[in-house]
Amino acid sequence: MSAVADLKDLFTRNLRTSGIYIAFVAIVLLFTWLTDGMLLQPTNLTNLVLQFSYVLILALGMIIVIIAGHIDLSVGSVVALTGAVSAVVVIRHGAPWWVGILAALAVGLLVGAWHGFWVAYVGIPAFIVTLAGMLLFRGLTLRVLNNVSLSPFPREYQQVAGGFINGLLGGNGYDVFTLVIGAVAVVAFAYSQWRSRAARLAYKQPVESMGLFVAKIVAVAIVVMAFAWQLAHSRGLPIVLIILAVLILTYQVVTTRTVFGRHVYAIGGNLPAAQLSGVKVKKVNFWIFINMGLLSGVAGAVFSSRSNGAQPGAGNMFELDAIAACFIGGASTTGGVGRVTGAMVGGLVMAVMSNGMQLMGVPQSTQQIIKGLVLLVAVAFDIYNKRRAGAVR
Amino acid sequence: MSSTILEMQGITKNFPGVKVLKDVNLAVRSGEIHAICGENGAGKSTLMKVLSGVYPHGSYEGKILLDDREMRFSSIKDSEAEGVVIIHQELALVPHLSVAENIFLGNEVTSGGLIDWHKANAQAATLLERVGLHENPVTLVGHLGVGKQQLIEIAKALSKDVRLLILDEPTAALNDTDSEHLLDLLRQLRSQGITCIIISHKLGEIENIADSTTIIRDGIVVETIDMADPGSTQDRIIRGMVGRDLEHRFPERTPKIGAEVFRVENWTVHHPTQPRTVVENASFGVNAGEIVGIAGLMGAGRTELAMSIFGRSYGRDISGTAYLRGAPVPLRTVDEAIAAGLAYVSEDRKRYGLNLIQDIRTNVTASGLGRISKRGWINGNEEIEVAEGYRRSMNIKTPTVMQIVGNLSGGNQQKVVLSKWLHTAPEVLILDEPTRGIDVGAKYEIYTIINQLADAGKAVVVISSELPELLGICDRIYTLAYGRMTGQLPASDATQERLMELMTIEKTKEAVR
Incomplete structure (x- = not known):
């Protein structure tokens, strides 16, 4: 096959997976042009990484949740709660920085176990469980913080998301x-x-x-x-970029090379068939939410580090950014389809758009409208592709 | 009486990899009962789906003429508007809705935009009267038996001013009394000028009721015969349906039967939501190298029996004991069942067997991931090798194991499911309707695989509603009726008639005996 025909074949046959990369390049070029190259300036690129790392971290957990056919609406609240607990431990009680991080991760794990219990073992749809969790953990955040912000963190803690290796x-x-x-x-x-x-x-x-x-x-x-x-x-290599790279690599491998990952796809693709194939559906679902909780804890630690404190309203709407990243990245709303790389590029599409529009001084209202439309178009494109694939049969 | 209501001309329909209908012509006279016969997979249901618009105009070749006008149905709604109504084999009633609600579903009786329940219930009562069903229209459909549900489907069709009623195996799940009642009703409808097309496997029934019969084999119309003709006997229909020596439909095999491998005793299963037993005190056993059949009508509890054994995947309050090589085995989860050496190939491969959006490779290894992984890590190369091995040995017709399973034909999909279970290295295979919806050539291949498994010393249980299939491949056949094992025959002594008799023994009759 000639290279051109090969390329054409790659694009048409894999439009569903390659479409997102083309869209990403187009969006980067568009905003580079619109911002007179400011988008790709060294300082701005650094900012972009720092500003959107936690959404990407959340999307890593979310893509697994979505592939399995669930959803998690609570991650924004969990980011707030884990950050708040960390702040209380470090700022109010003067514990060392790493105790704060561990506390955030532990709280994330507990939240994950809570969600996992209700979804996997009681059998309540994740939409309901995490909708309840969204309210529950926001309320707990307010309790923990007594409705006031806590800041500042010691210098070491700030390094987690704000530090560089230079x-x-x-x-x-x-x-x-x-x-x-x-x-x-x-x-x-x-x-x-x-x-x-x-x-x-x-x-x-x-x-x-x-x-x-x-x-x-x-x-x-x-x-x-x-x-x-x-x-x-x-400013050199941001520490958070290293964290992110390690996590992306890990989850790429987990989803493609492990039995656990395979089971996640099986559950999302055809639940009864997975059950009859001997997949321990309850256990896998439980661990999916444990994992989501842990990553929410990581995002909570990173976010509190970057904002140098804990606020009652932190992490608001993060869940939507993370969910949008997955769907823009080609995940299916009915489960069974999705990739870590897709979710990451989807997250970057959101990041570049937000950042580009901020640089251009586009008002917040317009930004939200545009982001909403992009999500809609991305999923419409996905459904169109599916139908086209179905028609070919 | 002799004018033609329906003509289908040169209908050809393809599914990926299979030509299901080849240039089919069908003419139905107005006001007759027209039977369509053929083996499973011959294309009967597909033809009726083309006729009723389930497969829209454009997805097939050929013409449909209704009263000499060409029809181009793009959905069931279109065909129903012309008075063509199909009643599918699997009834399409909503169990949580009342009889009246079901009858008028999608066709509600309204006044001023709101549903007029009094009028709807009154009309439903009239329709129920017409089909001879004495039930209150507000009764929930889920509380009625299959026979009564079938009548509700007909009442529903009548509510749509049906002119041409298509029934796909209406009596398959019914007992003799209910069947008789249904056939009477069809005669009554005929006298009211309604034309019926009936698909059926029960040749006695066809001889009894049909005015003409069209025989389809492998997607081709063999002939249409006038049933008034004295030469139109069951034998003639069978000859047309089979079209070749019965002996060559099944591969030869000399059984080498060993010791008992698996046995189930006093197995009782309760319905998951209703307070009744689905399987009652069933016992059966299977030996190494043996193919054992379980025959039963739809609703007899065949699948329920198999699934409840396989890791309690169906039902509640399951009691009874399973023995593997004489020792009791707990089969509490699917995982345990697989570890014990059981495999269950479901009757519905699309719903319970395959992940259609994934490739062959992942489907083949789905149940035996442990065999190609170490501490949770999948050996990707070994996985491809395993899948490629099955693709070749099973003759799955596709160039690569990266092919998405949803794109394969039924026969190839079934081979993927079989590969998946063979990869778990089972000792006992329970195959539930292993050749459902598969064309004849692929069936032969599946039978050959089943024979090879038995020859390799595996214990094989085949559940099927096709009696010739069971007679053709099994060594021993159990019969299941209303959740009870009613008999056991060596295949050499069994005939379709004898099996059918055992399969229709009702609880009360048995108690009297």
């Missing part, structure tokens, strides 16, 4: 360490792609042509290195 290997205004990490990431990506391609070839599975394969890796390398370059001559 100057570790020197460099003249351009942090070498950041560039090295970027290069390592590119090499690791290329190597893993090469290995999976070789394995597929060994089992005589269809693969994309060599030209396309190289083009894909070169494109990723350019984007990553350009991104690293911009970070390197701003």
Whole structure:
């Protein structure tokens, strides 16, 4: 197959999964143009990462919840609660910074167990359980904080989301360490792609042509290195970006390579069939919510660190951003379909749009209207694709 | 009487990988009862779905003429507007709604935009009178038996001013009395000028009631015969339906039967929501290398028996004991059942067997992920190798195991389900309607696979409503009627008539004996 035909085939056949990447590139270009290049300025890129990291962290848990055919409406409240508990422990009681982080994670786990119990073992739809959780944990946040904000955190705590690794290997205004990490990431990506391609070839599975394969890796390398370059001559490598990268990698592997991940897809794809295939549905559902709770705790810690305190209203509407990221990223509302990478790109689409519109000084009201429309169009596109795929049959 | 109400000309319909109907012509005279016969998978139901607009105009080739006018139905609504009403094999009634609500569902009796319940109930009562059902229109449908529900479906059709009524195996789930009542009703409707098309497997019934019979085989109309003709006997219909030696429909096999592998004793299962037993004191056993059949009519509790054994996937208050090689085994969860060496292939592969939006690879390994993973990590290469192995050995007709299962034909889907269960290395396989909705060629392949399993020393239980199938492949056949095991015959002694007799023994009759 020629490279062009191959590319065309890739786009048409995988429009559902590739559409989001095309849309993302288009949106980045659009806002770069609209903001006269401000979007891709080093300081702004750094800000973008810091500002939207917690939504991406939440989307990592949410995509698993959604693939299994559930939903979690409570994560915003849980972010607030975990941040609040951490603030009370650290600011009010003077505990060290890491105790605060552990407290946030522990509270997240407890919340996850609470949701998991009702969804998995009592059999209440997640929509109801987490709607209740949304009110319940917001109320608890107000209780914990006595309705007032707590701040500031000690310097170490602020480093979690606000810190950078800079100057570790020197460099003249351009942090070498950041560039090295970027290069390592590119090499690791290329190597893993090469290995999976070789394995597929060994089992005589269809693969994309060599030209396309190289083009894909070169494109990723350019984007990553350009991104690293911009970070390197701003403030260096944000710590939160490292946290995020580790989490994304972990969940990518969990969803694609583990028995747990496979069971999540099975439950969302066909629940009765999963049950009759020996999947321990209750247990898996329970762990899905435990995981969501833990990630909410992580997001709570990161968010409280970045905002340098805990507010009763923190995390408001985060659940919607996280859910929107998953659906824009190609997840199906009926479950069984979705990818970690898709959710991440979906989250970035939301992030670039928000950030771009903020740079342009678009009023809050317009921003919300546009975000709402984008979500609607993304899901409409998804349904259109499904119908088209059905018509082909 | 002799004018033609319906003509279907050159109907051809394809599903991916299978041509279900090939250039089918059908002519139905006005005011007659026209039977359509054919084996399962011959294309009868598909033809009726084309006629009633379930498959819209454009999804098939050919013409439909109703009273010499060409029809282009794009939905059931369109065909119903022309007085063509289909009653499906699986009844489409809402159990939580009343009789009257069901009759007028989608067709509500309104005055001023609101439903006029008095009028609706009164009209429903008249319709019930017409079908000879003495029930209050406000009774919930879920409280009535299958026979009565069938009559409600007919009342529903009558409410739509039906001219051409299509019944897809209306008596399959009914006992003799209810069947007789239904056939009387059809004769009555005929005298009122309503034309009926009836799909049925019960040849005696057809001989009894039909004016003409069209025989379909492998998607082709073999012939249409006038039942008034003295030559139109059951034998003639069978010859037309089968069209080849019965002996060659099933692969040869010499059974080598070993010791008993699996046995169930005094198995009782209660309905999950209603206070009644679905399976009562059932006992059966199966030996190594043996294929055992369970015959039963729809609603006899066949699937319920199998699913309740397989990790209590159905029902509540299940009692009884299962033995594996003589020792009792607890089969409390599906996981335990799989670990014990049981496999259950469901009768409804789309609902209970497959994840249609995933590829062959993930479906094949879904039940035996433990075999290709270590500490929760899936070995992706081994997984592909396993799936590829089954694709080749089962002859799943698709180039790659990355194919989405929803795109495969019924026969290939069934092979994926079988692969999935073979991958768990079971000792006992319970196959529930293993050839439902599969074309004849693929059926033969499935039978061959079943034979190979038995030859490999597995204990195989086949549940089927197709008696020729059970007679063709089983060594021993149990009969199930109203949740009770009513008999057991070696296949060599069994005939369709003998089995049917055992399958229709009612509780009360048995108590008298």
